[in-house]
Amino acid sequence: MSGQTALVLGATGQVGGYLLKELLASSHFTRVAEFGRRTTSLDDLTTGKDKLEQKALDFEKLEAAGLRDSKWDVVFITLGTTAKNAGSSEAFERIDREYVINAARAAKSDSHAQRLVYVSSGGADPKSRFLYPRSKGLTEEALASLGYEDTIVFRPGFLAGTNRPEFRLAETVAGAVTGLLSHVTSSVEIRVAVLAKSLVKAGQLGSSALPPAAGATKAGKDDAQFTLIGNAGALKLAD
Numbered sequence: 097m098s099g100q101t102a103l104v105l106g107a108t109g110q111v112g113g114y115l116l117k118e119l120l121a122s123s124h125f126t127r128v129a130e131f132g133r134r135t136t137s138l139d140d141l142t143t144g145k146d147k148l149e150q151k152a153l154d155f156e157k158l159e160a161a162g163l164r165d166s167k168w169d170v171v172f173i174t175l176g177t178t179a180k181n182a183g184s185s186e187a188f189e190r191i192d193r194e195y196v197i198n199a200a201r202a203a204k205s206d207s208h209a210q211r212l213v214y215v216s217s218g219g220a221d222p223k224s225r226f227l228y229p230r231s232k233g234l235t236e237e238a239l240a241s242l243g244y245e246d247t248i249v250f251r252p253g254f255l256a257g258t259n260r261p262e263f264r265l266a267e268t269v270a271g272a273v274t275g276l277l278s279h280v281t282s283s284v285e286i287r288v289a290v291l292a293k294s295l296v297k298a299g300q301l302g303s304s305a306l307p308p309a310a311g312a313t314k315a316g317k318d319d320a321q322f323t324l325i326g327n328a329g330a331l332k333l334a335d
């Protein structure tokens with residue numbers, strides 16, 4: 097498939113920012129949109145601005161946003177937060193799961209074949225006792241049940257190369273550990289810029305055309321399966 101269009105939900109986040117720039121630089125994607133609570137400053141973009149559409153939206157009023165009007169070929173979702181940033185467990189689940197699922201549902205066309213690409217997290221498990229991996233796992237299953245023609249989920253390891261405005265001690269320590277481990281295993285860490293390249297490649301190729309090196313597997317429930325790509329596969333896919 098050539099000349100695809102892409103919608104990015106979460107483009108102002110760490111992964112989404114790199115993803116947006118990759119899509120704008122790609123000759124394969126002829127039209128790109130970012131819809132979100134905030135939009136990227138055009139001053140931060142160096143290429144592809146002529147094919148970019150931007151729109152601020154209220155995730156509590158998604159039906160008014162017209163997400164499905166353009167019948168996007170590929171919908172990329174990089175939305176996410178932490179319980180600390182959200183302020184409470186309830187707010188976290190609303191942003192991290194409900195906003196993601198509702199946005200994907202609102203972007204789905206009833207008359208156009210679409211691909212959905214979602215950035216989850218390593219260790220995602222709908223049955224986990226812990227909030228973060230459980231939320232990610234439940235989100236994966238819910239997205240797979242929406243009826244997209246192709247649903248691809250990435251479970252990256254530790255995200256290296258982020259540029260956060262605030263200092264996170266735990267993240268810094270974890271980054272030092274995974275940085276060392278990355279020399280002996282490809283399962284623990286990936287740079288956000290590399291992950292963005294993998295997302296674009298998966299969005300372009302689709303599940304059926306992914307190379308064996310991506311290590312893609314099928315996951316989810318019998319009636320709502322998705323293609324799963326782990327950290328090692330994402331690294332290979334970006335090559």
